[in-house]
Structure formats: structure tokens, C-alpha cells
Amino acid sequence: MLASSAHQLRTPSVQKQGLTLTFPTLPSTISKVEEFIASGQTDPDPLIDIVEHDPSVSLNVLRRVNSPYHGLRREVESIDRAVRLLGFVEVSSIVMIEGVEELREHFDTHSALLRRIAHSAVFTGRFAQGLTKALDVEEDWTRLAFSAGFIHAMGRLVLLHIQPDRYATLAEAGTMPLPDTEAEAHAFGENYRTLAPQAADHWELPERVCSVLQIAASPADEPESPSKMLGVSIRNGGDLARRDLDENFAASLDTSEDAENSEASEDSSVSRIDDLMMTVAQDASTYASEVGHF
Numbered sequence: 001m002l003a004s005s006a007h008q009l010r011t012p013s014v015q016k017q018g019l020t021l022t023f024p025t026l027p028s029t030i031s032k033v034e035e036f037i038a039s040g041q042t043d044p045d046p047l048i049d050i051v052e053h054d055p056s057v058s059l060n061v062l063r064r065v066n067s068p069y070h071g072l073r074r075e076v077e078s079i080d081r082a083v084r085l086l087g088f089v090e091v092s093s094i095v096m097i098e099g100v101e102e103l104r105e106h107f108d109t110h111s112a113l114l115r116r117i118a119h120s121a122v123f124t125g126r127f128a129q130g131l132t133k134a135l136d137v138e139e140d141w142t143r144l145a146f147s148a149g150f151i152h153a154m155g156r157l158v159l160l161h162i163q164p165d166r167y168a169t170l171a172e173a174g175t176m177p178l179p180d181t182e183a184e185a186h187a188f189g190e191n192y193r194t195l196a197p198q199a200a201d202h203w204e205l206p207e208r209v210c211s212v213l214q215i216a217a218s219p220a221d222e223p224e225s226p227s228k229m230l231g232v233s234i235r236n237g238g239d240l241a242r243r244d245l246d247e248n249f250a251a252s253l254d255t256s257e258d259a260e261n262s263e264a265s266e267d268s269s270v271s272r273i274d275d276l277m278m279t280v281a282q283d284a285s286t287y288a289s290e291v292g293h294f
Contacts, residue, residue: 019189024106024161026203027099029054033092037147038206040140047091048083057098061091089129089146093122093287096150103157110160110168116177117156119288120241125149126284127237132230134276141226148212149234151200153241155192158199159184177245193217193235236277237284244285 029050036046051057058079065082066075076082083091100118107114128149132142156178159167170179170187181191197213208227215222215231216238222228 022162023158023199023202024103027102029057029095030099031203033095034147034205034209037144038208044083048080050095051083051091052079057095060094060098064094092146097122107160107164110164113160113168113171116245117153119245120178121150121153122288123241123244123284124153124234124237126287127240127280128230128233130280130283131233134280135229137229138226141230144208145230148209149237151209152196152213152216152234152238155196155199158195159188159192176242178242240281
């Protein structure tokens, strides 16, 4: 749960172009899930323990497993069984989304903007997870994809935390629901991509998460590796999440038979990637709409 209000803000001695960086306290459930993911464990018992010790998360996990979406014949009442039925990624996402919900009371005048940030976080994480899995990235990196993508989008939360009214004004002034990195850098001297690894370091998240977020912020000079592929997937997911909020990106993708035939005539590697991005973006958009409170 969140720390007490007396400990809500932790202010590191960091200044960027006159901007003093402070970070909201990360809910402990998110930190625990990140540690569990980065550990590479496959035994769900630690995740079950995390869920069982948070009443709000427990309620949402049971609500999700018993929803019509899963079509179970008998109602599930056990957290243990619910976690095992839903699976690692979905339960982790519910924990993280609930963590953002805990922050809402501290952004009560900008709750709509917080919802958009949360939506982009789920979309980014789901996209990165689906894309790295489809591209056969090593499983231990794929397992990290959702949570790292989620934290990547939380870089926006830092800007909203530092200067809420100013960031809200910046968002309202743009043509899309969330500002782009250029607008953020112009206004604050930082953007959400560069802030994400700093926030992860401040929150003392696992080193693997911090390193991937650093790559996502600046992948150009990185050698080819699974971590770079994950970082680039997260970066692309963040861009697509912003578009999805603006124009229902997945629904706007042309997946007609004519489009597929046209793609088939193009270079095969390019068309495969395009088709993969369409599929994963559609899945991520649906997932972001169905999971959580937004």
C-alpha cells in the first residue's frame, strides 16, 4: 500500500534545466511484482502471496476470473486457484493497475489524465510482451516485457507529479490526449522516456528493469541483443499507445483481405512485421480496455 502522507514524496538532489525531480512513492505491490518478475521464478506462490495480502487486488482478481470473458461454469472463490487460472501476465497487470488506482487520490484534480497514462501503460506493456513473444525473444526477457513496458509509461506520471497543472495544460494544448516527447522536453527539459529509468532507479527496481528502460530511452548505440529488442518494442509500444488513445489505433488498422494480399506482394520480412504489429496492437487495445478501471 502507499506510504503515509509524511513519506509520500521523496526528493532526490537532482535538477535538470531548472526542474527539480521528485518521484511519487511507488505502491509496494508493484515493487514486489517487479522483483518477482525479474527473479525469473515460475512458481506462482509468491504472486499468490502478493495478491492475498492486498484486499483490493484480491477482489479484482476474483472479479476478473469470474467475469463472462472467461466463461467458467463454477464461481472461483480461492485466490490460489484464480491466480493459476488467470496466469502470470494477467495477474501481474491487475496488481500494477491497482497500484495506479492507489495513486489516484493524490491526483484527484487530474484523474482523467491519470487514466490516460494508466491506459498507455497497459497498452505499452501488453504490446511489448506480445511483440517480443512473437519474435521469439528469450523467455526470461519476454516475462519482463509487460512490467518494463508498464513502468516505461509511468515516466509521464513523474511529470504529472512534479508539476500537475503545467503537465495537464501541456496535454490539453496538444492535438493528442498525451504530449509527445518533444513537447515534454521543450516544457520540462525531460521527457517520459528519459525519466522512466531514473524513476525505476529511484524506486530501487531490479537492475534488469532499469537497464531495459535505459535502452528504450536511447536504443541507437546499443548492440543487437534480446534486451535491445525488448527496449525497442517498449519504445514502439509507447508510441502506439498514444495513437490508440487518440484514434482507436487498433480499430483503424486495415486488416482486410485486400490489405493482406497487398502485403504479401511486398518484401516478406517487412510484411510479416507489419502484420505482427497489427495483430499485437489490436490485442493490446482490447486488453487495455477490458482490464482495470479505465
